[in-house]
Amino acid sequence: MLTGWAAGVAATVLEAVGGTPLVCLRHVVPEDDAEVLVKLEGANPTGSYKDRMAVAILEGARGRGALRPGQRVVEFTGGSTGSSLAFVCAVLGHPLSLVTSDAFSPEKLRTMRAFGADLTVVPSEQGRITPDLFVRMRAEVDRIAADEDAFWTDQFHNNDALTGYAGLGREIVEQAGGPVDVFCAAVGTAGMLAGVAEVLRAAGPTRVVALEPASSPALTAGVGGPHRVEGTATGIVPPLLTDGVYDEARAVEEDDARILARRLAREDGVFVGTSSALNVAGALAVAREAGPGRTVVTVAADTGLKYLAGDLFDLG
Helix, strand or coil, X not given: CCCCCCCCCCCCHHHHCCCCCEEECCCCCCCCXXXXXXXXXXXXXXXXXXXXXXXXXXXXXXXXXXXXXXXXXXXXXXXXXXXXXXXXXXXXXXXXXXEEECCCCHHHHHHHHHCCCEEEEECCECCEECHHHHHHHHHHHHHHHHHHCCEECXXXXXXXXXXXXXXXXXXXXXXXXXXCCEXXXXXXXXXXXXXXXXXXXXXXXXXXXXEEECCCCCCCCCCCCCECCCCCCCCCCCCCCCCCCCCEEEEECHHHHHHHHHHHHHHHCCCCCHHHHHHHHHHHHHHHHHCCCCEEEEEECECHHHHCCCCCCCCC
């Protein structure tokens, strides 16, 4: 065991999760709108807010004895959860099987492999994210869990995720200097929205807005559909999105988010992918309605470095 280090030295890289910056957008927000603050979760070790969830889920399971030392872990993932689980499993000494798809960015698949995960890649329909894709991925998880005696992290139902994301909420309150007026974010598993919302509301009145791509409006229209916003909109209302978690659901056009992703990089120096830009697009709409003197907070889920192999930043 290492000893003798100064207090500022982390015992493991897991202690580097969290403590990400909260920044104010200056150029893409019109002067007479509410202030828009963005939590830059790309500063986490794998460049994603999912690091918070992965640490909470795996450490929670180990603490309860549900995950044995050295036991294999399994999950299906669009990439960021998989990368985060692979990172934590590498540190804690668990082999990991991940089920993913060619619908997700190749950078994410390579990152999962780089951390030592075994990948099963389920083919998509022309690179699109569809409800059926998640059904087929889940079937592969069931097979691996049975064949390998693996622990399924079950991110869509696992309440430990809320514990991980509560830390994000506490950081927002501390960094913002108190309660915020509105928090908005896109929904995938909904763990982040639910975990943050509970903390923010405990600090003071906060309106919570759930976002989704307009091409898959399960929350706003009751129907899923194909889209290309990774990490969001699985075509269902996720189990963690229980009654009372959010005050309003809004759909955001994917094309608007993609255009905004380029503007954020060029005008505010904020380099993010489509889901994060969708979060900001939703925040801008809310800020326009809220007006000056109000504060709207959202999350940049990861970094644009994960999307350079696609066409997001192809400007023609």
